[in-house]
Amino acid sequence: MPTALITGCSSGIGRALADAFKTAGYQVWATARKAEDVAVLNAAGFTGVQLDVNDSAALERLAVEIEQQGGLDVLINNAGYGAMGPLLDGGVEAMQRQFETNVFAVVGVTRALFSALRRNKGLVVNIGSVSGVLVTPFAGAYCASKAAVHALSEALRLELAPFDIQLMEVQPGAIASSFAKNASHEAEQLISEQSPWWPLRDAIRARAKASQGNPTPATDFARDLLRAVQQPNPPRLLRLGNGSRAMPLMAWLLPKGFLDNKLKQRFGLNRKL
Secondary structure (H helix, E strand, O other): OOEEEEOOOOOHHHHHHHHHHHHOOOEEEEEEOOHHHHHHHHHOOOEEEEOOOOOHHHHHHHHHHHHHOOOOOEEEEOOOOOOOOOHHHHHHHHHHHHHHHHHHHHHHHHHHOHHHHHHHOOEEEEEOOHHHOOOOOOOHHHHHHHHHHHHHHHHHHHHHHHHOOEEEEEEEOEEOOOHHHHHHHHHHHHOOOOOOOHHHHHHHHHHHOHHHOOOEOHHHHHHHHHHHHOOOOOOOEEEEOEOOOHHHHHHHHOOHHHHHHHHHHHOOOOOOO
């Protein structure tokens, strides 16, 4: 039985992926940060693991367990969140938190499980985002983190090749999940009457909810990703979900000045404050 480890499985994309891989016959190690979510995962037949992806000691313990069980065939680095709001309102601290989870943890988790992946000539799947290609205002930290995931995936793919470990980057578009709810919560932490961007608070809130505009069901996303994983030669880059192809195409084809003006208009940044 092949083994898959998926981070961030409490809900949304992560849980849908766990269900899809389990149905396909994988032994699924499903991680979540909260004990109550792990209990739900165990009850559903997964090997639930309480894990903070930034906890190096916990990652080392998990790596030992995986090795003892026979290695790892698929690692899906899915855990992440969206920091929303003006970059200067969040400042360096918000950027550090965003990169710790969305970027640094991708390297940390993969590094911890390298031996288990090498043993089984496994596959690493990094969940990026089209937001790393088409950057929008009020999501700068999130967009930057996903652009970083793209860059490190490109490098890591080459560096893992000598060990027969493959890497696939996935850039989802709009997928039905709790992402918008969590992103809205993040945005509300920054929205303040003291902010220079206070007059644009409705636009900030709209950006936080943008991922749920006509979203692709998470089950469809998981089904298509599983199909790609099971190919003899998985694609280097996989774009799934509503907008996943249109947004990168816009970023590539449209003149930068034209795109800037459209984004300013969309988010109320075409007027003086």
